[in-house]
Amino acid sequence: MRTATDLTRRDTIAAYGTVRTGGEPDLHGLVHLAASLCGVTRAVVNIIDDRWQHQIAAEGFDPAICAIEDSMCAVVLADARHVLVSDAREDARFADNPFVTGERDTVRFYASSPLVTPDGVVIGTLCVFDDVPGDLRPEQSHSLDVLAHHVVDVLELRRLTRELGRSNEELSQFAGQISHDLRNPLTALMGQLELAVDGLAIDDEPLVSRALTKAESAAARMDDMVSVLLKYARTGGQLRLGDVDLGAVIAASVDDMAAAIAESDATVVINAPLTVPGDATLLRVLFQNLIANAVKFAHAAGSRPLVEIAGEPTTTGWRITVDDNGPGVPEDNRERMFELMERGNTGDVPGMGLGLATCRRIAQAHGGRIGLESSPLGGARIWLFLPDHQALRA
Structure with a gap:
């Protein structure tokens, strides 16, 4: 059974992107030096990660992958020491x-040092070994x-270089597309509300008045979301941090989407009794995107949408999952779905490919990570990790 530590380690590894590359040429010099210095x-x-050992750079043999159950280094990983x-x-x-x-090799001498990230997460080892007994x-x-x-x-340098490599052109495009996708329908909505308030013949004044007030309030919240998101996209973002009742x-977010949820006959189950540090407005944008995607794609696939949202604390933060019973996403497309303007094979499902790109940007602004995998419900699972910065510094 995977533990919270296993999941934290997996999420941290995903942020480095090392496993997907199939090899790390920048590390070959270090493993060569390790073998030379240790005389092996x-x-x-x-x-x-939580299932596999990935040999991403090797000296003296070709790197490969093995199950965590067969790994020698996995046995000592929890100790985080030489x-x-x-x-x-x-x-x-x-x-x-x-x-x-001898089933896979004939290792005799073995030594390893843990790979510990700046956040204190052990993600693997630098290991030296030989087929004869030895010492250091x-x-x-x-x-x-x-x-x-x-x-x-x-690994840190490569991650930071990749993140900082986003160009100003991309940021400008992102802001422009968000404006087109959200501001236009918002303007139309508020215009219609003004007409309704000014000239609608009211038969049941208290009921209609409450409905219009609620609609105006929702429109104001949407306007706040758009303003914050556009500011974040254009400037790199200034979070309004506070304790957020997730x-x-x-x-x-579910209440704002009540009409779409009712139209698709969707069920949304929430089990996330967490208080996290964050920007409440941006987190609302994030979950509105995730819930909208889950409902939209499950409905388009002919299912009665079921969305389950759950959260739990980990040793270094909080892990939140959004599961659906839709068609899911093939494994080789999952990372690509977080790229700007990427929609995958979505057929006639409407959208501009901004939702998951927006969610990743918001997660990263919080120092967190987000990814996609298969769901126990049969569709897609989006996982989100939000760090507890105090715990990481402890």
Whole structure:
């Protein structure tokens, strides 16, 4: 069973994007140096998620993938410290491992140093090993630790470079498209409300008055969302941070979408009794996009839409999931769905491909991450991780 720590590690790995590349040439020099300094024939950078060990850079052999159950490094990952084993056959942790028994390899000497991110999450190891027993001098063990820190430095540098690589042109396009997609219908809505308030013949004045007041209030909230989102897109964003009742924010998003939910006969279940640090307006935009997508695509596929939203605390923040019973998204398309103007194979479903790009930008503005996977309901699951910055600094 996957633990909260497993999921945090997986989410952190996803932010680096290393597993998808199929290899990390920038790290080859570091693993070569690790093998040389430790006097062994083989060294490897292992990234270990909740299911797999990914060898993303290797010296002395071709990198591959193995199940976490077979991984030697996964056994010691939770300790987050340097490990040195002279002969793995004599160590109870490794004696029956397929990399020791000959089923997959004949490892004897083994040493590893953890890869710890700046947020304190252990995502894998820098490992050296050989098929004969061996040992390391203290200075060699120290060198392995130092090189492990440099591996994380390389991954951090590549992540930051990728994030900062968004051009001003993209930001301008993003802001313009948001304006076109949201401001025009908002203007039309408010114009019609003004006409209704000024000239509608009212038969049931209290009922109509309440409805119009509620509609005007919803329009004002939409205007606030658009203004904040446009400001964020154009300037890089200034969050209005505070303690956010996430359940209330999600419920408000559902209330704003009451007409669309009723039209598609959708059911939305909320189980997210969390208080998180964030910008309430931007988080409302995020969940409105996620719920709208879930309802829209499930309905278009001929299903009676079911959306389940759940949240729970982790050791370093909060994990929220939005599940639906729609058609889902093929694995090789999932990352691409978060790109600007990307709609995938959506057929006749209306939209401009802005929803998930907007959600990722908002998640990143909060220091968080967002991704897509299969849902237990049969459709898509969007997962969102929001960090507890105080916990990460502790």
